[in-house]
Ligand SMILES: N=CN[C@@H](CCC(=O)O)C(=O)O
């Protein structure tokens with residue numbers, strides 16, 4: 128299958144050579160070609176350039192993109208798309224004045240989702256989750272990380288990870304699976320953290336590794352959830368099974384968790400609504416990608432990740448959705464990009480870099496995704512006619528996407 132996209136008004140995120148991420152001032156640069164063409168062969172980007180050099184070959188399909196912008200699909204490196212039911216009642220409880228913490232302390236929050244998940248069949252969870260996956264693909268997401276973490280029992284965690292595996296087998300979208308058994312302490316382990324961590328390390332991890340169900344390991348490193356020391360044990364155990372860490376940290380409090388994650392060579396540290404100067408020093412010159420989740424800040428009214436401060440310090444930054452039933456019931460990366468510009472004061476160039484190449488780094492796939500580079504996966508968004516790509520964050524809430532191509536397939 129050979130597809131030509133011609134007369135592209137602006138072809139964004141063009142990288143002749145593969146790069147793994149952009150940091151600091153580099154984030155403001157978004158290379159583009161005006162009046163461009165792009166050739167896709169099967170599931171790969173085969174060629175691109177200006178219309179003056181547009182090839183004259185025979186194609187199976189020719190798409191005229193006059194007036195339209197073409198860019199790589201979004202890479203959403205942090206989601207909890209697989210879950211059962213919803214938490215609409217907690218949403219209304221928060222409107223009526225309860226905080227996220229108060230709801231969690233009453234047995235709501237993550238434990239509420241865990242109760243629902245354990246009472247729902249694998250088939251039903253798959254059916255509920257695939258609707259969300261199909262929705263985000265239509266919204267331009269071409270690669271997605273999905274976490275477990277609403278099981279909190281051996282069978283519940285395995286059930287979630289099997290659903291993630293089945294989704295990755297049945298859809299063209301690239302999926303990476305993350306084991307998040309350390310998402311919260313189940314009620315029966317509230318006073319016995321050691322026993323739950325032993326369950327994660329001695330029962331869950333070996334079963335998950337045996338079935339080859341996870342690529343990464345995660346923990347909720349936060350006051351009232353997993354301490355620095357507990358998270359370090361989880362990261363070390365994950366490493367024994369070949370799972371690199373991607374850690375929820377600094378959502379509500381800064382307790383020196385980021386330095387511990389960097390020490391354990393975490394691929395990413397995610398949330399970072401609260402960031403100290405020490406955290407920035409720890410991240411500087413490390414291989415760990417900081418990931419901001421602005422839709423979560425929006426939905427539960429917590430601070431936004433201080434992007435300007437971090438980028439001025441020379442750090443890279445990725446953007447992801449955090450799609451989950453409690454803090455972010457939306458996986459729309461167009462909204463994430465717009466909110467990063469509007470609320471975090473990232474420029475459109477920085478936000479698009481953060482949601483494509485830096486997202487790919489945070490998923491461990493920047494050699495195949497996140498930019499328009501020959502040989503990379505044919506993951507392409509074709510917009511409706513736009514005045515310029517600034518419209519993507521500017522016209523927030525409008526659906527500006529006309530077509531999505533994932534791994535060479537029109538969605
Ligand atoms: N903060 C931890 N985990 C999820 C939300 C958990 C939930 O409330 O279901 C997050 O990333 O926001």
Ligand SMILES: [Zn+2]
Pocket residue numbers: 205206207375449451
């Ligand atoms: Zn999350």
